[in-house]
Amino acid sequence: MLEIVFVSTINGVLFGMLLFLMASGLTVIFSMMGVLNLAHASFYMLGAFFGFEISRHIGFWPALILAPILVALIGMVVERFGLRRVHRYGHVAELLFTFGLTFVIQQVVEMVWGRLPVNYVVPPSLNFSAFTIFSTTYPAFKVFELLTAVAIFVVLLLIIRRTRIGLIVQAALTHPDMVGMLGHNVDRIFMLVFGVGVALAAVAGVIAGPALVTQSNMAGLLGPILFVVVVVGGLGSLSGAFAASLLIGLVQTFAVAFDISLADLFGPLDLDNALGDYLNDIWNVTIAQVAPILPYLLLVLVLIVRPRGLMGMRDT
Amino acid sequence: MKHLFATTALAVSLVAGHAAAEDTLKIGYVDPLSGGAASVGQIGLNHLKFIADEANAKGGINREKVEVIGYDNQVNAQTSLVQVQKAIDEGVRIIVQGNGSSVGVAIEDFVAKYNRRNPDKHIVYLNYGAIDPVLTNEKCSYWHVSFDANVNVKMAALTNFIKDQSDIKKIYLIDQDYSFGHAVADAAVKMLKEKRADIEVVGNEFHPLVKITDFAPYVAKIKASGADAVITGNWGQDFSLLLKAAGQAGLKVKWFTYYAGAAGGPTAIKQADLAGQVYQVNEGINNLGYPEADKTIKAYIDRYKDAPVVFPRIFNTAGLLFKAVEEAKSSDPADFIPKLEGMEYKTFSSGGDGFIRKEDHQLFQPLFISSFGPLKDGESFDEENTGWGWTKIGEVAAKDTVVPTTCEMKRPG
Incomplete structure (x- = not known):
């Protein structure tokens, strides 16, 4: 029992941090620009493929720096010539624009790298097991993933709360005209923020690529869970996203570990009719079987009970 | 006009x-x-x-x-x-x-x-x-x-192979939660019982189809169960992520699969470094030395x-x-x-x-059980440019794969 609890906790934290790594950029863009970027997972995928291509030629560590910079440049071009134009037509136009962008990026990736998974491997310098608990090994790469996520969280929080840049950015969100009057270039600030947001997605891609599967459909598979993290955490709240990532990681991991159904708790149902058969199916479903849908259940509950999310500043 | x-x-x-x-x-x-x-x-x-x-x-x-x-x-x-x-x-x-x-x-x-x-x-x-x-x-x-x-024919071939592996005592089943995954699990439970009653099925897990990003918790469960072999019908990313998670956690079991050879599978096995631990049953592999x-x-x-x-x-x-x-x-x-x-x-x-x-x-048709690892002498085909390929372990002739059918076919005319 102790073993399961211990191992599940570690697995949950590791998975949670991976989620945060992916969701942090989405939160940054939303909290500072008010844009819900549906193409976020696509930029994550671009990061993974750029990381793969660059690390093939000059190694993983340069890729970790170069891939996000490249993706940030692409992101800024998209903001400057696409998003900024549709911005004035409101949120629906923005959503549709980023939605369309997901298909464009996927097609481009398929044209360049094909539809099969690419062989993106963990760099040799991180390819050893960091520690062993109850005969389960944990690779150094996962620990690196966790440390990166925590570092990004701390740095972002400091920039937003403690620096002049953060101050101006936050002011530009609520009072763009006033900030413009004071001599700041609001358009350029937004462009930079979007660039930083998608660069964070690319960092996640470079790091998660070798651990997961790098292929052209990885964006579509990841998309939904990111929105759960952001909404449960509270739209636009970085600390909220951090807490929500951990919560979702732990909930899902622990749920998988337990094969307990309602029948185990309350005994078998004694109903011998059609309704009984029907209920029996539900009665015998184990927590492990429903584990992957628990985050979505959480999403629905949070929206009903506390629409602003765990730490959100305003109602959504 | x-x-x-x-x-x-x-x-x-x-x-x-x-x-x-x-x-x-x-x-x-x-x-x-x-x-x-x-x-x-x-x-x-x-x-x-x-x-x-x-x-x-x-x-x-x-x-x-x-x-x-x-x-x-x-x-x-x-x-x-x-x-x-x-x-x-x-x-x-x-x-x-x-x-x-x-x-x-x-x-x-x-x-x-x-x-x-x-x-x-x-x-x-x-x-x-x-x-x-x-x-x-x-x-x-x-x-x-x-x-x-079909599922039953392939499972019959797999279980015939497992029957002679005396070091296998506990088997874990993990499959995708839809009709095919359930068919695999049901066939495995039934045939293992017939052929090797001493083998204990220590887990029968279903997970949603292509929805899981992190298989670490499932691997932890397999490990905790003490299984020494896993049977899975998983394909695509559900297969790749499962094996990569197993490789990372250092899980040492034999894998008996239906679709390890499908797109992306070989790349994942190589990345997880599971040479010689993954078996598949199918209708043919590349390294059989048949010139045509x-x-x-x-x-x-x-x-x-x-x-x-x-x-x-x-x-x-x-x-x-x-x-x-x-x-x-x-x-x-x-x-x-x-x-x-x-x-x-x-x-x-x-x-x-x-x-x-x-x-x-x-x-x-003849079915083949093969295992995946670095190419051996005389084998010319690797998979997905990994340098690893399939090696034949066993072969079942077509006549030995025949299972009864309940089909009552309506013919035209």
Whole structure:
């Protein structure tokens, strides 16, 4: 029992941090620009493929720096010539624009790298097991993933709360005209923020690529869970996203570990009719079987009970 | 005048359309060509195009040119039926599909219904990979032919192999939560009990189809159960992520699989560094040393360098179809299906004997159990440029794979 609890906790934290790594950029863009970027997972995928291509030629560590910079440049071009134009037509136009962008990026990736998974491997310098608990090994790469996520969280929080840049950015969100009057270039600030947001997605891609599967459909598979993290955490709240990532990681991991159904708790149902058969199916479903849908259940509950999310500043 | 012109144009186009239909053998390939499963679907289409080009280079089948048309069904039963109808409207009478048993059942029903309503214009459904046993048992149809061994046949071969592995004491089952995954798990539980009652099934897990990002918790469970072997029907990313998670956690078990060789599987096994631990059962692998297959495989891989995955089952499907069409001297399904019944055939990978059973239209063929690891001497084909390849461990002759069927086929006439 102790073993399961211990191992599940570690697995949950590791998975949670991976989620945060992916969701942090989405939160940054939303909290500072008010844009819900549906193409976020696509930029994550671009990061993974750029990381793969660059690390093939000059190694993983340069890729970790170069891939996000490249993706940030692409992101800024998209903001400057696409998003900024549709911005004035409101949120629906923005959503549709980023939605369309997901298909464009996927097609481009398929044209360049094909539809099969690419062989993106963990760099040799991180390819050893960091520690062993109850005969389960944990690779150094996962620990690196966790440390990166925590570092990004701390740095972002400091920039937003403690620096002049953060101050101006936050002011530009609520009072763009006033900030413009004071001599700041609001358009350029937004462009930079979007660039930083998608660069964070690319960092996640470079790091998660070798651990997961790098292929052209990885964006579509990841998309939904990111929105759960952001909404449960509270739209636009970085600390909220951090807490929500951990919560979702732990909930899902622990749920998988337990094969307990309602029948185990309350005994078998004694109903011998059609309704009984029907209920029996539900009665015998184990927590492990429903584990992957628990985050979505959480999403629905949070929206009903506390629409602003765990730490959100305003109602959504 | 205008009216007359329109009528003439229509008549001309009708005649032209008719003439074109007569000298082409149209094959409609209904499988995913966009979305998550597109990589696998595209590979199937590549196979058929390659086969068609080879046949046409030799003058076609019965001097008819073979044409392959792809229809994207997004692995969705409803979309598939729309696409099958579209194919029929475009003059296709041979439908080929293989990904997804739920899709297979829908197409089988649709084709049977269509043929009942159109007694003078029949179509046939050639199934190269949907292997839920229901397709050739409860739901079997005269207008459906199954070219891949079904779940039960493959499990019988796997469990016969496991039977002789005395070091295996505890087995864990993990499968995707849909009809195919459940069929695999049910067959495993039943056959293990018959063949090795001493083996304990320590887990029977189902997880949602292509929804899991992190398999670490599942691997932790397998580890905690003390299993020394795992049987799984997982394919695609559910297979890749599961094996990578196992590799990372240092789980040392034997893996018995259905689809380790499918697109992406070999790359994942290499990355997880599980040499010699992963077994698969299927209708053929590349390194069997059969010269005819080697020649074709080489030509195929040269042409599709970015997706060098070979599905012997599609070569078998097309080979049997062409043989039947030539024997019947007709590309009308009503004429060539009788030829397929009971037809004997040298299968693609090894040239071993196979035959189609008349009762349920199931192809029985030699099955191979193989393991994956670094290429050995004399093996020329690796998979997905990993430098690792499949090695034959065991072979089951077609006659030993025969399982009973409950099919009560309704024949036309």
